Amino acid sequence: xxxxxxxxxxxxxxxxxxxxxxxxxxxxxxxxxxxxxxxxxxxxxxxxxxxxxxxxxxxxxxxxxxxxxxxxxxxxxxxxxxxxxxxxxxxxxxxxxxxxxxxxxxxxxxxxxxxxxxxxxxxxxxxxxxxxxxxxxxxxxxxxxxxxxxxxxxxxxxxxxxxxxxxxxxxxxxxxxxxxx
Amino acid sequence: xxxxxxxxxxxxxxxxxxxxxxxxxxxxxxxxxxxxxxxxxxxxxxxxxxxxxxxxxxxxxxxxxxxxxxxxxxxxxxxxxxxxxxxxxxxxxxxxxxxxxxxxxxxxxxxxxxxxxxxxxxxxxxxxxxxxxxxxxxxxxxxxxxxxxxxxxxxxxxxxxxxxxxxxxxxxxxxxxxxxxxxxxxxxxxxxxxxxxxxxxxxxxxxxxxxxxxxxxxxxxxxxxxxxxxxxxxxxxxxxxxxxxxxxxxxxxxxxxxxxxxx
Numbered sequence: 410x411x412x413x414x415x416x417x418x419x420x421x422x423x424x425x426x427x428x429x430x431x432x433x434x435x436x437x438x439x440x441x442x443x444x445x446x447x448x449x450x451x452x453x454x455x456x457x458x459x460x461x462x463x464x465x466x467x468x469x470x471x472x473x474x475x476x477x478x479x480x481x482x483x484x485x486x487x488x489x490x491x492x493x494x495x496x497x498x499x500x501x502x503x504x505x506x507x508x509x510x511x512x513x514x515x516x517x518x519x520x521x522x523x524x525x526x527x528x529x530x531x532x533x534x535x536x537x538x539x540x541x542x543x544x545x546x547x548x549x550x551x552x553x554x555x556x557x558x559x560x561x562x563x564x565x566x567x568x569x570x571x572x573x574x575x576x577x578x579x580x581x582x583x584x585x586x587x588x589x590x
Numbered sequence: 591x592x593x594x595x596x597x598x599x600x601x602x603x604x605x606x607x608x609x610x611x612x613x614x615x616x617x618x619x620x621x622x623x624x625x626x627x628x629x630x631x632x633x634x635x636x637x638x639x640x641x642x643x644x645x646x647x648x649x650x651x652x653x654x655x656x657x658x659x660x661x662x663x664x665x666x667x668x669x670x671x672x673x674x675x676x677x678x679x680x681x682x683x684x685x686x687x688x689x690x691x692x693x694x695x696x697x698x699x700x701x702x703x704x705x706x707x708x709x710x711x712x713x714x715x716x717x718x719x720x721x722x723x724x725x726x727x728x729x730x731x732x733x734x735x736x737x738x739x740x741x742x743x744x745x746x747x748x749x750x751x752x753x754x755x756x757x758x759x760x761x762x763x764x765x766x767x768x769x770x771x772x773x774x775x776x777x778x779x780x781x782x783x784x785x786x787x788x789x790x791x792x793x794x795x796x797x798x799x800x801x802x803x804x805x806x807x808x809x810x811x812x813x814x815x816x817x818x819x820x821x822x823x824x825x826x827x828x829x830x831x832x833x834x835x836x837x838x839x840x841x842x843x844x845x846x847x848x849x850x851x852x853x
Contacts, residue, residue, distance in 0.1 A: 412734075420834055427834070432832040433832070435834065437833065437834070446770070452833060456833055459833050460832050461833045462832065462834050464834070465736060465775065467733075467735030467736065467737055467738065468733045468734050469737060469738040470664070470665065470735065470737050470738075471662075471664060474664075476665075476736070478736050496779075523664075531736050531776065532740075532776055532777040532782070533736055533775060533776065533777065534771045535775075541833070545775075547735060547736050547737060549737070
């Protein structure tokens with residue numbers, strides 16, 4: 410089993426579920442290419458009013474469970490220009506990311522018993538440079554005997570993400586970051 | 591004559607019974623205590639066999655908490671307490687506890703760090719920032735995934751927090767170099783909080799290294815690196831678009847694809 414292929418299959422189902430909820434979806438890769446973290450963040454940061462979901466298939470963890478991660482707290486740093494430093498892009502969105510992550514995680518635990526009940530924090534590299542509410546969704550795991558075991562999880566994961574994002578949408582107000590003169 | 595021998599025999603047997611009645615509860619207590627200490631003793635024996643940092647036998651043996659996987663498969667850790675003759679010098683002490691952590695628990699399923707990983711160097715700056723330099727195996731053999739990578743780092747930071755109070759935060763290097771992630775997911779460009787009483791600084795408080803935004807199409811930097819960190823404007827509010835990133839990082843399975851040229 411190739412993690413990249415499975416992840417792409419999951420992404421296709423998540424895309425379909427999101428589009429059915431009225432979201433416009435941009436994939437950061439279409440095939441076997443491997444864009445850098447900054448490439449992916451640049452794609453997300455170029456969108457207006459976007460949210461960001463990064464999908465992972467873990468090689469460890471309880472098989473059949475799904476975890477949502479939000480970025481660890483970043484130290485605040487003021488910027489007189491009112492711009493967000495690239496390596497702190499997630500900072501103004503941490504609260505929104507947490508809210509979005511919890512909404513999705515609650516839906517995931519209903520579908521996948523043994524999953525955590527709330528989103529967890531971790532220093533996920535991909536999330537740090539993303540200037541949007543951002544979550545990482547990690548599915549356990551590639552260490553299953555049959556690929557079908559993972560395939561069966563995809564619709565539930567897709568539905569939980571799409572439903573969670575749809576319920577998050579009304580509360581999404583982009584935080585003001587411009588410094589007061 | 592015979593009756594006297596019988597009396598002696600009865601007396602001796604009575605004495606044996608009395609001694610037995612007194613000694614048996616003591617023996618039972620000792621067996622219970624031995625059973626309790628059995629696991630700890632096994633850990634202790636392993637620690638002594640695998641101790642690679644020279645220790646001064648004159649140092650007092652102190653209870654040392656080591657954090658390994660709980661075995662629940664949920665990414666949680668549990669601590670095991672062993673007695674080690676730890677140095678009073680914080681750097682030596684940190685090396686001792688980290689080497690013991692790397693040696694792993696008796697139950698190898700509870701390992702959080704790869705068996706081949708080695709601590710190459712450990713430094714402690716005056717502000718409490720520690721720098722731990724590990725061999726490549728830490729990055730190449732840690733199972734790829736947010737949970738497994740987080741567990742590896744947590745086991746290091748929690749073990750340091752429990753045993754080396756002077757360490758406030760930790761920077762992890764791989765073979766002397768800063769790397770972007772541990773095994774494809776967890777960010778190693780910053781520092782990890784070790785002592786919860788310290789001011790939190792997951793990322794360096796000094797001016798960060800400039801990271802130019804890359805052009806999505808070319809994969810090349812859109813602008814040359816400058817001394818200032820690249821900045822992006824805050825987006826105006828207009829919810830409705832979702833960006834989805836199917837991960838294809840350098841994880842364990844992805845490593846199999848490295849024979850193909852990167853795009």
